[in-house]
Amino acid sequence: MDTEFVLQTHHLNKQFGSVRAVDDVSLGIRHAEVFGFLGPNGAGKTTTISMILGLTYPTSGEIKVFGERVTPEHNRALRRVGMMVGEPALMLAFSARRNLQALSYLYPDLPAKRIDEVLEMVDLQATRNLPVRKFSTGMKQRLGLALALLNKPDLLILDEPTNGMDPAGMQEIRILLRSLAEQGTTVFLSSHLLHEMEQVCDRVAVIQHGQIIAQGKMTELLPKHDIVHIRTANLEQTVQALKDLPGAKHIKIDASSIEVQEVSSEQVLSFLVTRGLTPKEVSVSRPDLESVFLELTQKTA
Ligand SMILES: Nc1ncnc2c1ncn2[C@@H]1O[C@H](COP(=O)(O)OP(=O)(O)OP(=O)(O)O)[C@@H](O)[C@H]1O
Numbered sequence: 675m676d677t678e679f680v681l682q683t684h685h686l687n688k689q690f691g692s693v694r695a696v697d698d699v700s701l702g703i704r705h706a707e708v709f710g711f712l713g714p715n716g717a718g719k720t721t722t723i724s725m726i727l728g729l730t731y732p733t734s735g736e737i738k739v740f741g742e743r744v745t746p747e748h749n750r751a752l753r754r755v756g757m758m759v760g761e762p763a764l765m766l767a768f769s770a771r772r773n774l775q776a777l778s779y780l781y782p783d784l785p786a787k788r789i790d791e792v793l794e795m796v797d798l799q800a801t802r803n804l805p806v807r808k809f810s811t812g813m814k815q816r817l818g819l820a821l822a823l824l825n826k827p828d829l830l831i832l833d834e835p836t837n838g839m840d841p842a843g844m845q846e847i848r849i850l851l852r853s854l855a856e857q858g859t860t861v862f863l864s865s866h867l868l869h870e871m872e873q874v875c876d877r878v879a880v881i882q883h884g885q886i887i888a889q890g891k892m893t894e895l896l897p898k899h900d901i902v903h904i905r906t907a908n909l910e911q912t913v914q915a916l917k918d919l920p921g922a923k924h925i926k927i928d929a930s931s932i933e934v935q936e937v938s939s940e941q942v943l944s945f946l947v948t949r950g951l952t953p954k955e956v957s958v959s960r961p962d963l964e965s966v967f968l969e970l971t972q973k974t975a
């Protein structure tokens with residue numbers, strides 16, 4: 675195994691009866707990156723994360739955290755890990771501050787001001803004295819994150835951390851995760867929200883039916899070219915003509931317009947004008963992770 679990785683899984687498998695929930699999953703997460711573990715419901719995200727955190731045994735395969743092997747019996751490396759999996763375990767009768775204080779007793783060296791620091795980080799300062807039973811789902815998630823951050827972990831592992839949050843709350847969490855990574859914390863988070871991952875991650879792995887179907891830099895996974903959309907009265911002729919445009923790829927008719935990739939809108943326009951097929955409108959859109967993901971999952975379905 676490689677020492678360049680903060681977190682590594684090596685041919686990890688988990689079998690539940692006849693279901694192979696995790697199938698040969700090898701991941702490598704580097705220092706101070708935000709790594710996204712992306713996949714639809716039931717893909718195997720929580721099962722993988724539970725094995726990484728020593729909460730359940732792998733059927734086979736290996737996990738290393740900070741270069742040290744992790745199993746349910748041997749999990750010393752997890753002392754440097756902050757985690758949030760599922761609903762955070764909270765004492766509902768008490769305030770956010772009291773919940774954090776209770777956990778802080780486990781860490782005698784923790785400076786007293788750390789509790790206020792983490793409340794500030796997750797934007798719960800104003801409601802710090804409200805009993806947690808009055809919290810919304812999103813506020814509980816944020817408190818869960820504050821608990822995970824309390825001991826200044828070097829690696830943060832979060833399973834669907836923005837579940838139940840509104841768009842503004844999600845954005846705050848994205849900003850927080852980015853700033854943590856900039857300060858040297860490695861972040862591994864799962865989500866089925868593609869747009870969200872696109873905005874926060876340096877690298878992602880896409881999991882489907884327990885298998886990794888893509889892994890790489892966000893910039894490599896996303897297509898490098900815009901999609902050019904053409905609206906025209908001469909649909910068929912324009913499609914035929916575009917086949918002669920050097921470089922034009924993935925030409926297709928989408929409802930009443932034509933899509934073409936790997937060429938610029940200027941190239942398309944000047945080419946069509948020379949062919950006497952001046953379109954009504956040419957516009958561009960950027961393919962997002964959602965369309966890449968759909969393409970990837972359809973290929974392997
Ligand atoms: N304890 C269990 N016993 C049997 N099957 C399980 C168990 N836990 C998970 N599974 C199955 O393993 C597969 C992966 O589940 P998992 O919870 O890891 O998916 P997920 O990617 O986290 O999904 P979601 O986005 O819904 O949280 C599913 O088919 C699920 O039904």
Ligand SMILES: [Mg+2]
Pocket residue numbers: 719720721833
């Ligand atoms: Mg899950």
